[in-house]
Amino acid sequence: MGFLKTNYENRIWEIAEPAIQSEGMELVCVECIQMKSRWIVRLYIDRDPGVTIDDCALISDRIGDLLDVNDVPPEAYTLEISSPGLDRPLVKDKDFIRFLGRRVIIQTEYKIDGIRNFKGLLKDYRIGEDGGKTIILDLSGKIFTVPREAVLKANLEGLLEDG
Numbered sequence: 001m002g003f004l005k006t007n008y009e010n011r012i013w014e015i016a017e018p019a020i021q022s023e024g025m026e027l028v029c030v031e032c033i034q035m036k037s038r039w040i041v042r043l044y045i046d047r048d049p050g051v052t053i054d055d056c057a058l059i060s061d062r063i064g065d066l067l068d069v070n071d072v073p074p075e076a077y078t079l080e081i082s083s084p085g086l087d088r089p090l091v092k093d094k095d096f097i098r099f100l101g102r103r104v105i106i107q108t109e110y111k112i113d114g115i116r117n118f119k120g121l122l123k124d125y126r127i128g129e130d131g132g133k134t135i136i137l138d139l140s141g142k143i144f145t146v147p148r149e150a151v152l153k154a155n156l157e158g159l160l161e162d163g
Contacts, residue, residue, distance in 0.1 A: 008032045011072045012041060016063050020045055023058065029089045032073065039077040041067070044084040051083040087158030096125035096135060096154075103157035106135065108150040118144060119157065 009030045017027045020043075028044040045051055045059055060081045067079065090096055090104065099122055106118040120139035127133050133148030 008039070008041075008073050011070070012043075012067065015066050015070055015072065016043060019062050019066060020059060023055075023062075025051070025055065025059070028084045028095075029091050037076065039073045039075060040080065041073065041077050042080045042082070044082060044089065046084055046088070056081040056083075085158070087155045090154040090156065093125070093127065093133065096122065099156060100125065104137070105155050105157055106137065106146060106151055107153045108146060109152050110150060112146055112150065113144060115144070118146065120144075 009032050012032070013027065013030050016030070020027045025045045025047040028046050029042075030044075031040075031042040033040040033042070043059070043063060045055065047055070060079055063081070064079050067073075067077070087105075088095075088099075090099065102122055103120065104118075104122045108116050108118070110116070112118075118137050118139060120137045122135070123138045123143070124136035125133070126136070135146040135148060135151070135154075137144045137146060
């Protein structure tokens, strides 16, 4: 199931991203969830200054047709298009770089210094000469170095900023 889900997500990303970019928007995340009788396919899109309901409707029409033509997923599905929201997922390198200085929640595959669930300030995102990627987090004054490959899930904390 996990392999199939990941395979569908990757294929949908390949199909959807060029169409979404052609509309001046960014594909943030693709999720596929298998239910009893159908798949739920969720695409999160973004643009400055934000995504409208009309943007979601436009992308839904375009992507629905593309998924049908490409037969992905090959079973019945429901397509959902939405904004990433305040707790936006951090998926790509550029997401981590774009949101430096913001509060994030990161869940890792294994414990790092005894912790798997981090909630703190995203201080830095480094890509080494060897291609290794590292996230630097500040949790109330204590600095943690998290290897990117250890991250299962990363999101903005989702709080409105004061001011």
